[in-house]
Amino acid sequence: MEDEYITETELLKKLDITHDKLRQNLQSLKDKGYKIAYDKDKGYKLKGIPDIVEPFEVSRGLKTKYIGHTIHFYEEVESTNNTAKKFVEQNVKDGTIVIATKQTAGRTRKHDGWVSPEGGVYMTMILKPDVSLEEASKLTIVTGVAIAETLHDEFNLNVGIKWPNDILIGKKKICGILTEAVADYDKLKAVLVGVGIDVNINESDIPKSLRDKATSVKEEYHVEYNRADILRVFFKIFEDLYEEFKNGNFKHIVAEWRRLSSTAGHHVKVYKHGKAIFADAVGIDNNGALIVELEDGSLEKITSGEVKILDN
Known part of the structure; x- marks a missing residue:
C-alpha cells in the first residue's frame, strides 16, 4: 500500500480475507495512527506512518540476518532487562529483542531509576556470543558505537559517546546502556544489553532534577523522529559490529569509538x-x-x- 494505490480486490486476494475482515484491519490501522487514503477507482494508499515501535512496524524493511527477527513487545514493563531474563530461560535465539513503550522501573549501571516515559526507545537485546564473561563486557562499547553511528552518521545528529555507556548531545545524556551477563557459574548463558534512547520526549516529561543532565532528541532538534526507522538502522549497524566483535576484530570498533568520542581530550x-x-x-x-x-x-x-x- 505504501507509495502507490492498491485496489480492494488486489488486497483481498493478497491477504486472503473477507471484505468485513479487511475493513476491520484497515480501521485497526487507522486507530493506531496510520493515514490511509481511499479512491473509489484506485483503491487504498498508505500516506502516513505513526511513530510506534510494535514488531510489525519495526520489521518492515528490516535488513538484518537475525538481529530483531524475533521481537517481544510490551506496552509497559518494569524493566526490559528484567523481562528479558525470563526469555533466556526459554532458550531464545541470539538477537531476540524485548521492546516496551515505557518502563516503570528502568535502571542505570548504578542501579538507580531512570525516567522512561512514552516517546523513547526502551529495549533489551538478548545476545549469545561464544565468549568469556570478561569479553562479554565489551558489548557495552560495541552497542555505544552502534548507537552513535546510527544517530550521528545516519540521522545527522551531533552526538558523542561518554565512556563507558552514555550517548550525549552537548553535555546532556540522551541514551544509556546497561549490560548484564546471565551466567551459570562461570559459563556465559547470555548477555542482556539494555538500551534507552530519549527520542520524542518533551522536556516536561523529564523531572526538573534531571533536566541539567538529561535531554531528548526532540528537545535538542525540535523535530520528531520515527523510532521504528531508528531501530531498523540501529539493528543493521549493530549486527555488523557484533559480527566483527565475535570474529575478534574489536580494534575496528575501538577506532570507531575514538572517532565518535565526547570523552577523549577532556x-x-x-x-x-x-x-x-x-x-x-x-x-x-x-x-x-x-x-x-x-x-x-x-x-x-x-x-x-x-x-x-x-x-x-
Whole structure:
C-alpha cells in the first residue's frame, strides 16, 4: 500500500480475507495512527506512518540476518532487562529483542531509576556470543558505537559517546546502556544489553532534577523522529559490529569509538571505588578501558567507574 494505490480486490486476494475482515484491519490501522487514503477507482494508499515501535512496524524493511527477527513487545514493563531474563530461560535465539513503550522501573549501571516515559526507545537485546564473561563486557562499547553511528552518521545528529555507556548531545545524556551477563557459574548463558534512547520526549516529561543532565532528541532538534526507522538502522549497524566483535576484530570498533568520542581530550572526574580522580581523558585502549593522564603525568587505565566531563 505504501507509495502507490492498491485496489480492494488486489488486497483481498493478497491477504486472503473477507471484505468485513479487511475493513476491520484497515480501521485497526487507522486507530493506531496510520493515514490511509481511499479512491473509489484506485483503491487504498498508505500516506502516513505513526511513530510506534510494535514488531510489525519495526520489521518492515528490516535488513538484518537475525538481529530483531524475533521481537517481544510490551506496552509497559518494569524493566526490559528484567523481562528479558525470563526469555533466556526459554532458550531464545541470539538477537531476540524485548521492546516496551515505557518502563516503570528502568535502571542505570548504578542501579538507580531512570525516567522512561512514552516517546523513547526502551529495549533489551538478548545476545549469545561464544565468549568469556570478561569479553562479554565489551558489548557495552560495541552497542555505544552502534548507537552513535546510527544517530550521528545516519540521522545527522551531533552526538558523542561518554565512556563507558552514555550517548550525549552537548553535555546532556540522551541514551544509556546497561549490560548484564546471565551466567551459570562461570559459563556465559547470555548477555542482556539494555538500551534507552530519549527520542520524542518533551522536556516536561523529564523531572526538573534531571533536566541539567538529561535531554531528548526532540528537545535538542525540535523535530520528531520515527523510532521504528531508528531501530531498523540501529539493528543493521549493530549486527555488523557484533559480527566483527565475535570474529575478534574489536580494534575496528575501538577506532570507531575514538572517532565518535565526547570523552577523549577532556578534563574528567572519575569515580573509582568511591574515590574521585581528576585527570585528562586520553582515550581507550584496545580492550575498551579508559586511559587517563593524572596530574603527575602518569597514565592509568580505568576498567570500571563513573566519569564526569568537567570542561565541555
